[in-house]
């Protein structure tokens with residue numbers, strides 16, 4: 398499949414890259430690296446996303462080349478989609494008019510993605526796949542390409558700590574650091590040590606909602622929109638607060654309820670070991686990975702918590 402993807406890219410002259418809404422560091426880092434390496438190969442490559450990336454992701458090297466909005470109506474020979482193969486995931490309204498391919502590490506959930514899809518669930522991050530593709534295309538790595546791919550992998554593995562981290566993730570990261578000539582801590586500094594004070598204030602508010610259920614095997618936290626009152630933050634980065642809450646000894650499932658609107662929540666499910674976060678999310682119409690998944694819930698918070706905990710209780714051994 399990698400060879401097929403490389404062939405399609407080699408046959409193109411004008412390529413647009415795009416990723417999912419609410420872009421994360423894997424999607425942005427991988428997309429930037431891909432654009433930069435396509436340009437090295439002499440192609441015209443543009444990275445066009447509907448949503449602007451939150452800080453500090455918008456400080457990844459080369460982020461200034463990202464355009465925000467629709468790909469349409471510019472002509473492109475090929476659109477490469479990162480972690481989101483359809484209009485709903487990307488917010489791109491006219492994808493059907495382009496030749497498309499998808500690079501992803503999420504299992505497809507049976508929708509109208511492109512026919513040519515390179516999906517590797519074993520990859521910890523799309524960054525690993527773009528690294529493979531770069532080798533296949535023979536484009537070479539400059540510092541910014543290597544840095545973006547390293548950042549993509551570091552972000553999706555929680556700095557090489559999550560259960561998706563493999564020996565290969567580490568080997569790829571080591572090779573990227575060597576080729577790019579940067580010390581790995583520069584990536585951690587950018588991704589994890591650049592919080593504005595307001596973000597930490599927000600974190601304390603969310604963490605103060607911590608409750609446990611089922612003998613401490615389930616931890617729950619929530620975010621309410623009014624937590625943003627008197628703060629200049631426009632949105633919250635959820636992964637940090639989730640990581641803190643799920644670090645509690647004995648917690649097998651972490652539920653994070655993020656209020657998007659009145660009685661409307663995005664629920665993030667994180668699990669450890671055998672327990673499948675993905676199964677929980679799918680029961681509510683969502684999807685994701687084995688240990689990290691999510692879904693939307695319409696209804697009051699109390700009802701959401703009760704329903705989800707009941708389902709978790711039935712599935713916990």
Ligand SMILES: [Mn+2]
Nearest residue numbers: 423522523553
């Ligand atoms: Mn990813």
